[in-house]
Amino acid sequence: MVSLTGCLGATEYTITDVQTETTTPLGISVEVVEPNAVIEHPAQLAFTVTNKQETPIEIRNTGIWPFGLLELVPSPDMQDAGPGIILWTDRYEGSRYVDAESRQSYGVESTPLVRTLGAGETVEETYDVHGSDIIQTETMYVRGRFEPPILKYTTEQNEGWDSLLPEITVELSKKKLI
DSSP: OGGGTTTTTOOEEEEEEEEEEOOSSEEEEEEEEEOEEBTTBOEEEEEEEEEOSSSOEEEEESSSTTTOSEEEESOSSGGGOOSOEEEBOTHHHHOTTEEESSSSSEEEOOOOEEEEEOTTOEEEEEEEEOGGGOOOOSEEEEEESSSSSSEEEEOTTOSSOEEEOOEEEEEEEEEOOO
8 A cells, every 4th residue: 555655646648649740841750759658757759850951951949959848739729729738858957048947937038049950960859748747638739838830940042931830749648547
């Protein structure tokens, strides 16, 4: 009985599916690294961005490069998105552009972080999904925390910045305990 103290009231979750759709010169993919958000550890998603062109692409974001602060929201429409679930990375705490006291208390400077992604180059960042942050289980959508686009990019052919807002869905479900 003592070993179960504190565990009986905690709900555990699992990521059952992730889908990504985008039509840009950047390839975005999301892989489930750890599907289970359980008492012992969070679920994990690895986000990858690849330059599919033969020329460099500049990527701009705030907080941390290349993806910034991300969250899961219950609706793809930002008007109806409702409360989100922060996708957490320890890089938030190490960034001088993110004020991250905890997963419930964070902010970001508006300083743009711009770097170049070379032709064929790939960058990856792993984010945690903590079960204690999950409010509801269903299809959730990945969005930037303070702006809907995940990032902005420009190519040699563009005069301005284009927003990257791919359709990334994450299926969450409750995990059966005992």
